[in-house]
Amino acid sequence: MEEVLEKARRLAREALGDGFDHGYPHVLRVRKWAWEIVREERLVVDSLVLDLAVYLHDIGRVIGEPHAYYSALFAKSFLESQGVGRDVIDKVVNAIEYHSYSYAKTKKVEPVAVEAMVLSDADKLDALGIVGFLRVFSYNWRKGSSLEEVVEHFYEKIFNLKNMMHFTYSRAKAGELTERARAALVYFIEELPEEDKSRVKAVLNKYSSREG
Template sequence: MRIIEELVKTLLGCDFDHGYPHVKRVLKWAERIVLEENLNVDQELLKTAILLHDVGRIIGEPHAYYSSLVAEELLKELNLEPSFIGKVINAIQYHSFSYSREHAVKPGSVEALVLSDADKLDALGVVGFIRVFLYSCRHKRTFEETLKHFDEKIFRLNNEMAFQYSRLKASQLAEETRSLLNKLLEES
């Protein structure tokens, strides 16, 4: 696991929005979900999928697809079981809001559901608000396009959650996000 962690730190760097700090936050959210929902999960599988879920961003979009390719090759090199690798790939592909819909990816494990919820929770609240603007600046989105992203994706994440705890937290965090956005609009 240490090898994977070090590789991910190197590949993703320290960017707040999708770098290693994001991965660490997703790990924390996943721990909370597992605890609050009293889930029986394969911790190694969950941590591996979380660590690798965004590594494909260094290649481009669709990042879930590229992340799954990188994960597959890396995990094969580490001589991990094919069934384990398959579950990691599924979790990585399923976590993406858009990729899982476009390619009809269904969750193959509870770990896939946990990763998906944890990743989405990191898109909400103060952290999520900051992440949206960092990503938008990096990708040269206009202010109007960024506002549209909140309505089209961010404020709909609550409906995408698999677990009750995730839905509750998403609802609370979405209120924080909306409050921040309203304050920003007042000042703009």
């Protein structure tokens, strides 16, 4: 199965490119987090399932949204064409569908194996910390979001990811990385001109009142 794994890795690299937020560098960071979780939690996983799910989890972004649906669809077709066993395919597809919180919630997708939970946590960890901070700006500015919408994204999604983790290690690391991202946002806003600060003041007041 090493050949199939290498093909999946190559497909991800070619399809996703070098974009920082959701390109192949993101895939590599997710893989790093995934195997850290496995090691720290001493989990028993199917390495083929986990690595295939990691490499293919975002490949559907080149097709459209919901990317988890298209990624899973592509993964199923690709793995079937490579003669991969049904049990592996089903677990990879489930992990890909489950990694997206919004898609899993809408479609009521539940993890069928530990690899799905590992991928979910790993993908969310890469949305936190300084890397996550940079990804938010890279992604939102590319799609034309306003400064206010970018700041809201942190409070509506990023700062809540720590509550979605499955494993003790993930939760601890997410707490640490959330504080890094929060601090980075504070410093970023401090360095803005007064005109821009006033634009996000209402957003900050809204969420500070909620948290208070």
